[in-house]
Amino acid sequence: MSDDTFSQTGTSPKAGFARRTPGSARPKSVAALCLIGCLAAMPMATTALAQTELLNVSYDPTRELYKDINAAFVADWKAKTGETVVVRAAHGGSGSQARTVIDGIPADVVTLGIPSDIDAIARLSKKIAPDWRTKLPNQGLPYTSTVVFLVRKGNPKGVKDWGDLVKPDIKVITPNPKTSAGGRWNFLAAWGYAYEKEGKDADKANAFVGQVYKNVPVLDTGARGSTVTFAQRGLGDVLPTWENEAYLVFDEFGRDKFDVVVPPTSIYAEPPVALVDANVDKKGTRKQAEAYLQFLYSDAAQAIFAKHHYRPLKREAARPEDLAQLPDLKLFKIEDLQGNWDDIQKKNFDNGGLFDQLSKAGR
Amino acid sequence: MAQSLRPRRRFRQPSVIPGFGLTLGYTLTCLGVIVLLPLAALVTRASGLGLSGIWDVATDPRVASALRVSFGVSLLAALTASVFGFLIAWVLTRYTFPGRKIVDAVVDLPFALPTAVAGIALASLYAPNGLVGAQLAKFGIEAAYTPVGIYIAMVFIGLPFAVRTVQPLIVEIDREIEEASATLGATRLHTLVRVVLPPLIPAVLTGFALAFARGVGEYGSIIFIAGNLPYVSEIAPLLIVIKLSEFDYGGACAIATIMLGISFVTLLAINLIQAWSRRRFGYV
Amino acid sequence: MSKAIPHGDIGRPASVVTEGSRVRWLLIGTAIAFLALFLVLPLVTVFVQAFAKGWEAYLAAFTEQDAHAAIRLTLIVAAIAVPFNVVFGIMASWAIAKFEFAGKNLLVTLIDLPFSVSPVVSGLIYVLVFGAQGLIGPWLIEHDIQIIFAVPGIVLATIFVTFPFVARQLIPLMQEQGTAEEEAALTLGASGWHAFRTVTLPNIRWGLLYSVLLCNARAMGEFGAVSVVSGHIRGLTNTLPLHVEILYNEYNFVASFAVASLLAGLALVTLAVKSGLEWRYSADIAAGARGH
Numbered sequence: 035m036s037d038d039t040f041s042q043t044g045t046s047p048k049a050g051f052a053r054r055t056p057g058s059a060r061p062k063s064v065a066a067l068c069l070i071g072c073l074a075a076m077p078m079a080t081t082a083l084a085q086t087e088l089l090n091v092s093y094d095p096t097r098e099l100y101k102d103i104n105a106a107f108v109a110d111w112k113a114k115t116g117e118t119v120v121v122r123a124a125h126g127g128s129g130s131q132a133r134t135v136i137d138g139i140p141a142d143v144v145t146l147g148i149p150s151d152i153d154a155i156a157r158l159s160k161k162i163a164p165d166w167r168t169k170l171p172n173q174g175l176p177y178t179s180t181v182v183f184l185v186r187k188g189n190p191k192g193v194k195d196w197g198d199l200v201k202p203d204i205k206v207i208t209p210n211p212k213t214s215a216g217g218r219w220n221f222l223a224a225w226g227y228a229y230e231k232e233g234k235d236a237d238k239a240n241a242f243v244g245q246v247y248k249n250v251p252v253l254d255t256g257a258r259g260s261t262v263t264f265a266q267r268g269l270g271d272v273l274p275t276w277e278n279e280a281y282l283v284f285d286e287f288g289r290d291k292f293d294v295v296v297p298p299t300s301i302y303a304e305p306p307v308a309l310v311d312a313n314v315d316k317k318g319t320r321k322q323a324e325a326y327l328q329f330l331y332s333d334a335a336q337a338i339f340a341k342h343h344y345r346p347l348k349r350e351a352a353r354p355e356d357l358a359q360l361p362d363l364k365l366f367k368i369e370d371l372q373g374n375w376d377d378i379q380k381k382n383f384d385n386g387g388l389f390d391q392l393s394k395a396g397r
Numbered sequence: 398m399a400q401s402l403r404p405r406r407r408f409r410q411p412s413v414i415p416g417f418g419l420t421l422g423y424t425l426t427c428l429g430v431i432v433l434l435p436l437a438a439l440v441t442r443a444s445g446l447g448l449s450g451i452w453d454v455a456t457d458p459r460v461a462s463a464l465r466v467s468f469g470v471s472l473l474a475a476l477t478a479s480v481f482g483f484l485i486a487w488v489l490t491r492y493t494f495p496g497r498k499i500v501d502a503v504v505d506l507p508f509a510l511p512t513a514v515a516g517i518a519l520a521s522l523y524a525p526n527g528l529v530g531a532q533l534a535k536f537g538i539e540a541a542y543t544p545v546g547i548y549i550a551m552v553f554i555g556l557p558f559a560v561r562t563v564q565p566l567i568v569e570i571d572r573e574i575e576e577a578s579a580t581l582g583a584t585r586l587h588t589l590v591r592v593v594l595p596p597l598i599p600a601v602l603t604g605f606a607l608a609f610a611r612g613v614g615e616y617g618s619i620i621f622i623a624g625n626l627p628y629v630s631e632i633a634p635l636l637i638v639i640k641l642s643e644f645d646y647g648g649a650c651a652i653a654t655i656m657l658g659i660s661f662v663t664l665l666a667i668n669l670i671q672a673w674s675r676r677r678f679g680y681v
Numbered sequence: 682m683s684k685a686i687p688h689g690d691i692g693r694p695a696s697v698v699t700e701g702s703r704v705r706w707l708l709i710g711t712a713i714a715f716l717a718l719f720l721v722l723p724l725v726t727v728f729v730q731a732f733a734k735g736w737e738a739y740l741a742a743f744t745e746q747d748a749h750a751a752i753r754l755t756l757i758v759a760a761i762a763v764p765f766n767v768v769f770g771i772m773a774s775w776a777i778a779k780f781e782f783a784g785k786n787l788l789v790t791l792i793d794l795p796f797s798v799s800p801v802v803s804g805l806i807y808v809l810v811f812g813a814q815g816l817i818g819p820w821l822i823e824h825d826i827q828i829i830f831a832v833p834g835i836v837l838a839t840i841f842v843t844f845p846f847v848a849r850q851l852i853p854l855m856q857e858q859g860t861a862e863e864e865a866a867l868t869l870g871a872s873g874w875h876a877f878r879t880v881t882l883p884n885i886r887w888g889l890l891y892s893v894l895l896c897n898a899r900a901m902g903e904f905g906a907v908s909v910v911s912g913h914i915r916g917l918t919n920t921l922p923l924h925v926e927i928l929y930n931e932y933n934f935v936a937s938f939a940v941a942s943l944l945a946g947l948a949l950v951t952l953a954v955k956s957g958l959e960w961r962y963s964a965d966i967a968a969g970a971r972g973h
Contacts, residue, residue, distance in 0.1 A: 089914060094930070124915065129644075138812055138814075212642070252624040253626050255625065316822075393628060410782070414864065414867065415873035416877075417782075420773070431837070438806060438815070438816050484711060484712050488709050498960065501956070506948060509949075511944045517925065521730060529722070616905035653799075657802060660797035
């Protein structure tokens with residue numbers, strides 16, 4: 035192969051142009067660079083060992099939430115035990131976060147968007163006990179949420195309920211249910227709505243969901259991507275999204291641009307938390323990690339959940355003005371309609387599942 | 398030792414220059430550890446599916462369509478990059494105009510600009526409410542979140558390859574041949590098409606292949622600007638990421654292997670073009 | 682403007698070997714318009730967005746601890762990956778350019794391979810080797826060694842994507858120089874290392890500098906491969922490009938573009954230094970080109 039056509043810099047015609055200038059400063063500076071690299075890497079390695087660090091691998095919309103929670107826990111733990119812990123957080127699509135745990139990220143706790151992602155970690159890596167749901171109160175759910183609609187100010191398309199999402203002139207922005215937990219809750223919420231409305235006819239419910247996704251022009255990989263597409267890039271008429279995410283958009287983009295529409299019924303969304311047993315035992319952080327998860331059920335944490343528009347388990351711990359922001363609506367549990375989580379995941383989202391069939395049929 | 402034996406076919410020609418063993422050994426070790434071993438792990442993992450398994454993945458409609466989007470749009474983008482790349486290379490080497498050196502420097506921008514930065518910049522430019530997107534929207538053209546967005550991102554990253562492979566050869570063209578052609582009565586267009594262009598074809602093809610290979614694999618800049626819709630604007634690298642977050646390692650590896658195979662074929666094609674060019678024109 | 686003459690063709694009948702002036706300006710205009718639309722506008726956008734809310738908002742993006750951690754990590758990764766590739770590039774180009782041996786073309790093709798491998802695949806392959814479910818993952822876990830989702834994995838993925846940069850630049854340079862000068866030095870009694878340092882290195886040093894610049898820009902800017910192996914742990918495994926994405930996903934667009942502008946600035950410096958070198962040594966370049 036010719037070498038000069040492949041060169042990246044376009045210097046090839048000039049090859050050899052420095053032929054006459056002697057000098058040899060390179061090897062020294064290269065060696066110096068190596069040295070700097072090693073020196074710079076060392077403190078990283080040592081500080082990582084010096085203190086107890088917890089890693090919370092979480093899903094996309096909880097970035098702001100866990101900033102507050104982690105700070106509160108660190109202060110609480112310091113007051114109780116005198117020990118300083120550092121809580122680190124990693125955020126991303128729920129599915130890809132679960133994947134990093136399976137591939138060996140040293141997570142102490144996982145706080146993901148949907149139970150099936152934690153089931154997948156338990157099944158594929160055995161790092162979490164299969165009965166993780168029984169280890170913490172309320173099936174590992176310190177808070178719950180639901181799906182509401184974010185629409186443009188004044189709701190110009192008149193979106194009121196799930197049935198409006200299939201209208202021909204409506205563009206729906208929702209994330210890919212394959213990669214995003216929020217995307218899966220949206221999918222299941224639309225399905226559940228249609229199932230109840232059509233007299234528990236699963237085929238009609240499937241067809242309804244297919245209609246909804248025909249109105250989807252952009253399928254981002256995470257809930258955050260969809261929000262940016264809708265709010266910042268101005269695409270679409272309605273963004274079905276986590277309740278907390280809808281109110282966060284209010285705070286970040288201003289209430290004068292959007293409205294939140296609460297449909298009469300929606301899904302009981304369950305973002306669970308679990309201890310990664312194998313990792314905490316290896317790192318010797320079981321005590322702190324368990325305390326962290328217990329802390330999520332404390333009054334202090336519950337109030338923080340409500341403040342960030344999540345639905346706290348203990349409503350009495352939250353400030354009334356935060357609770358007032360969480361409207362009453364009829365919530366259905368998808369397990370009551372579709373059976374256990376293994377089935378839900380398999381039937382809808384696994385390879386060849388309902389979503390794959392619908393997108394194939396819809397092209 | 399090699400010299401005293403003088404076998405008909407030596408592994409290497411004798412030379413007084415030292416360091417062959419050291420440098421080649423080091424090269425092969427690095428290549429093995431950094432590149433070949435991990436790639437072998439990929440192929441091994443994919444071969445766990447068997448050939449029929451890989452074939453099933455490749456022909457799965459969604460995968461097939463993602464591959465089609467990646468390769469199809471990349472072909473178009475590489476074509477665009479080649480045409481305009483040639484034009485830019487021509488203008489930069491043949492004409493003097495104010496700011497020529499700056500224009501020349503700008504060409505390398507996509508080499509140096511991180512793809513994620515390019516992605517968010519292109520997305521905010523071409524979104525319906527962006528600077529360019531708003532103008533296009535007036536003509537009913539949607540750029541961002543459609544295959545057009547993918548195309549724009551791929552042209553962006555492919556352009557410097559197209560320019561930089563052709564440019565050195567335009568510099569080296571012997572102007573006297575053009576003069577001769579003109580003297581013999583050819584029109585300028587005729588001279589360009591019949592005399593100037595043919596020797597440049599291998600370089601244009603090489604630039605095309607490079608831009609194509611980079612476009613097919615590109616991820617960072619595209620996910621921000623593509624709509625990522627299955628069967629419409631979902632690219633193959635994104636599908637690998639999606640397969641991974643579905644914990645479908647076999648599927649991810651199969652798609653990756655298919656793409657790897659195609660990269661290798663592209664590189665091979667570049668090799669062949671250049672070998673052909675060496676025979677045909679005596680240089681590359 | 683109309684005085685423009687065909688490049689390097691003073692005194693020759695211009696009309697014969699160039700296009701008419703109208704065509705010329707049309708072509709120049711098209712080229713510049715194309716570059717402006719596709720390359721310059723995105724770059725400008727980065728800076729416009731970064732300063733959309735003024736200097737203070739811009740600078741605020743860099744006061745955050747996570748931003749510091751991302752900058753530090755990016756520097757560390759480049760400080761390891763670039764020298765590694767420099768050493769590899771010099772070694773590989775020495776072996777390939779100074780000697781004739783069987784299988785050389787295959788070797789060169791294999792060195793090129795990372796160029797055309799999708800960044801996502803570049804990350805994936807290291808997960809397959811070092812991940813908990815990977816080839817040697819279980820062994821690593823037993824010995825408490827963390828490669829992916831930690832600095833070593835990010836460094837490895839970065840080395841992979843920048844692997845051919847230096848070698849590819851130096852091989853043609855060294856090949857063009859041939860072996861005569863080194864042979865002469867060796868005949869005069871110089872050691873191999875001495876010959877390399879005093880004869881070869883001065884000949885390739887500008888090419889080397891170029892490739893180091895581009896290798897560095899790519900190493901600091903890699904997104905796809907790094908995002909697969911990073912794990913996105915805030916303050917620990919986020920590089921600058923990943924930090925850009927995180928800020929973007931936190932609706933912190935000004936900060937996101939501010940950090941992006943840092944990377945874009947790096948790109949501009951890279952191009953400026955590279956072009957500066959080209960202009961400064963253009964006499965040498967011309968001499969070199971005429972020599973062939």
